[in-house]
Amino acid sequence: MTTEAGTTEAGTTKPGRWASGRLADAVPVLVTTLVVLVLWYAGAAWLNLPQAEEALARSGKPFGGLDLLLQTYSMKRPILPTPDQVVVELWGSLTGYPLTSPRNLLFHAAVTAQAALTGLAMGVALGTLLAVGIVYTRTLDASLLPWVIASQTVPILAIAPMIVVILGNLGFTGLLPKAVICMYLCFFPITVGMVKGLRSADPLWLDLMRTYSAGGLRAFWSLRLPASLPFLFASLKVSVAISVTGAIVGELPTGGQAGLGARLLSGSYYGQTVQIWAALVMAALLSVLLIAVLRVVERLVLGRGGVQ
């Protein structure tokens, strides 16, 4: 019996392992999700309790503990909305309105994503340029990095309105100021990663280039740059997430007609906590999506050569 089972398993090793591997991967994620949900509901009950008690008392009817608990989960403007309230709000926003409507969160997500991605591209360009300068020029190596680090010690909330004001004065509004704020946040991890990446080439690999009497430019394209790509992708994963944050922060001082930041702002004006949370979840989903896309790109670019 046991032998039989063993043989069967051996015969179907591949799909069997695949399935069990997937399940084994999924269990910790499911457990974590469950724990978060339980804590969330508990927190919502606790935080919304005074509000709910007041509401029930006002209605005048007698109420029990269960009534009170259910009331904490169905407030119109709760201190902490429940996950189901957020999901309903999110779902209603996505399905109830056309994509072009400002009541559809995908519309706002697209606006934010556009700024985040433009800023990310600018940040990658700037960060790489700085890294090349630092790696190839001794003067920049000694002088630039302290400034780069100093730039990141300024809180973005303090500098974002300045960027909006200055660029607005120069006639740039809309996408560009937001993208510049994203770039300001993004370029730092890129610079740090690329400096390390461009210097990661093994001394023997460099010697090899020398035996081929390869020039500096050739050594850059054929050796230093490909050697730096794994570092670039590690930096990009950090940069993508902070770029989305940057875009949202950038949408706050502009007064915001569109974007997830604008949605957060209008939600807080009117005390629409459920709307705020729906926008927050949308922002998280956007970051997750962008990182997933990045992973696919990474796999395509680095290919099997990147698997060690």
Place this chain on the structure above:
Amino acid sequence: MHSPSPSRTSGATGQPAPAPIVQARSLSLVYPTADNRPVTALSEVDLTIARGDFVSLIGPSGCGKTTLLRVIADLEQPTGGSITVEGLTPEQARLKRLYGYVFQAPALYPWRTVERNVMLPLEIMGIPRAERQARAREELQRVGLSGFERKFPWQLSGGMQQRASIARALALKPDLLLMDEPFGALDEITRDHLNLHLTQLWRSTGKTCVFVTHSIAEAVFLSTRIVVMSPRPGRILDVIDCDLPRERTLDIRESPEFAAIAHRVRDGLKEGHSYDD
């Protein structure tokens, strides 16, 4: 300090070859150090390497054998004496890509397939793509790696990676092959196998090889001449002709001739150690 040894003179005169491929005269290299006690990596090295020879540089670590090889390759600059490679300065020879270099580690670029690694020097030379690929395939076949063109380096064993790196050095079609302990990191069985492979390759291509090793058996098995070196300062103690037949099999290592030469090399290395103590 430098007791005149008769063997040194034999190294200087060497065989009367008409055009030596490498010629070094009182070559020295001194590294300056922070504590003002310069390290003499090479001292008064005289060496002539004739075309078609297989020359091994053998000695304990720190004897300057790798440094000497790197000076020939223009990866290090000597501080005294003179050296020519194919009648040119090492730099000119390097710029004309007259040698192929095999490092201690395979040093394959991990993001390139085996074939594209071998094609790299040809890419840099600006050879058209079709020819690049044909030459890469030819060299991979020569080292017995046909069928592995599309593999990535990490998918190959250590011995196969080193063979790929030899194919890469051969792709330049150099007359001179410089090898720095290429099999040092491999197990003995693989090493024997690759030594056999290398001696056949050397015989069939007629290239000149300069081979750094610290294995006496390896040096005797592969070489036509063995240069025995000694550390502090790095110098040549003896140059031993290894006049075994050119066609060699692993069995040759059991022969008395082989043992006699190995004995001489060992004696030479011992002599070097007596300088230390």
